[in-house]
Amino acid sequence: MEEQVFILKNPESFNLIHIFECGQCFRWNVEEDNSYTGVIKYGVLNVKKDGENYIFNGILDRNIEGVVKEYFDLDTNYTHLKEKLSSIDDYMKESIKFGYGIRILNQDLWECIISFIISANNNIPRIKKIIERLSSNYGNEIQFNGKKYYTFPTPESLSKASVEDLRKLGLGFRDKRVFKTTKMILEKQIDLDCLKKSNNTSKIEEELLKLDGVGEKVANCIMLFSLKRYDTFPVDVWVRRVINDLYIHEPVEEKVSKVKIKKLAEEKFSNFQGLAQQYLFYWRRDA
DNA sequence: ACCCAGGGTCGTC
DNA sequence: GACGACCCTGGG
Numbered sequence: 001m002e003e004q005v006f007i008l009k010n011p012e013s014f015n016l017i018h019i020f021e022c023g024q025c026f027r028w029n030v031e032e033d034n035s036y037t038g039v040i041k042y043g044v045l046n047v048k049k050d051g052e053n054y055i056f057n058g059i060l061d062r063n064i065e066g067v068v069k070e071y072f073d074l075d076t077n078y079t080h081l082k083e084k085l086s087s088i089d090d091y092m093k094e095s096i097k098f099g100y101g102i103r104i105l106n107q108d109l110w111e112c113i114i115s116f117i118i119s120a121n122n123n124i125p126r127i128k129k130i131i132e133r134l135s136s137n138y139g140n141e142i143q144f145n146g147k148k149y150y151t152f153p154t155p156e157s158l159s160k161a162s163v164e165d166l167r168k169l170g171l172g173f174r175d176k177r178v179f180k181t182t183k184m185i186l187e188k189q190i191d192l193d194c195l196k197k198s199n200n201t202s203k204i205e206e207e208l209l210k211l212d213g214v215g216e217k218v219a220n221c222i223m224l225f226s227l228k229r230y231d232t233f234p235v236d237v238w239v240r241r242v243i244n245d246l247y248i249h250e251p252v253e254e255k256v257s258k259v260k261i262k263k264l265a266e267e268k269f270s271n272f273q274g275l276a277q278q279y280l281f282y283w284r285r286d287a
Numbered sequence: 288a289c290c291c292a293g294g295g296t297c298g299t300c
Numbered sequence: 301g302a303c304g305a306c307c308c309t310g311g312g
Binding site: 023119120121125173174212213214221235237238239281 | 292293294295296297
């Protein structure tokens, strides 16, 4: 663990608010100077806008430049992708105009699995609090800028928590799901390293669905936010809402089947439906 | 005080 | 496929 600095010069399609407030991550918080601090697998990181540049500094157990490039998806050309998506229709154009600086983060697979199991029928403030409690109780402490931060617990560490322990930390009915899934991963009933290497989206989804608490929506979020599977389309209440309002026009929103939405996304946005989903979600929720 | 919704999933029919 | 239950919290 050592303190390191990296300066990213004039990146394209890069906006801290869009990246951290678009609903993909739960452990980044805004500071008084409008920079953001977050705990990731490799340590604690702070990002601050400085003119056209971004200053990253943090305490990490590996090279900061490599971590930032990987985590912030810097090898992907978003300008190009946004042009492609914008040409589909005016709604996409509008949503991209609103969330022009979104980047799909490349988060840790294990952390993403547990985080999105917790997200089920839950709201973002509470999801964040629960994850913080899991980390401060079962993660490792890191000192940074005079404050204490806690890494997300490893499967080994989280397996020390009983169902009752989890209930006390506020997980509610998700306690059993997190407990069981932790056990399954620890015992390698599902091999996460194997999933990371796979290039078959539907195979990965099939495996993830075996985990307790992971349904279609959560599996899609996991694939999009930690496995770079842009060819997936998580359908939640907001996405159902925006897709129905824009393209389907069913008076009773709940009646629109998930199958119909997924089919529409597939036809309209094909391989980049995950990115389209994120622009549409953020636009509908925050605009 | 009461109701509702929140990045859904699971068990049951 | 459709339906209800489910912990908990903040807001109307």
